[in-house]
Amino acid sequence: MPWRIRVRKKFYWAHYLTNYYGKPEPIHGHTWQVEVCVLARELDEGGIGVDFLKLKEDLENLLPDHTLLNEHFNFSPSAENLAKWIYEKLKGKYEVERVSVWETEDFCADYFE
């Protein structure tokens, strides 16, 4: 049986959707929360499946904090697109089960395969 390891991180990102009901949105910011959920099939001698700190560091290194997301992508940086992009970036290194991106406390998109 695997372990499910989850790490969360808040980011202060600005964005605008480029085709929101057919037009660009104004630039605005959110306190985003990203949660990465990975599987560990075995534990090391210290009882660790996936090092929380290493996973968090890998997540933090994907994108700078306090940035305008649109400057980093050629797609509209919705929560849905971000979740998929983060999943793709981390899946070579971890057995990623799901990436969740909260744009606000109430609005979240999950990506999984």
Ligand SMILES: [Zn+2]
């Ligand atoms: Zn927004």
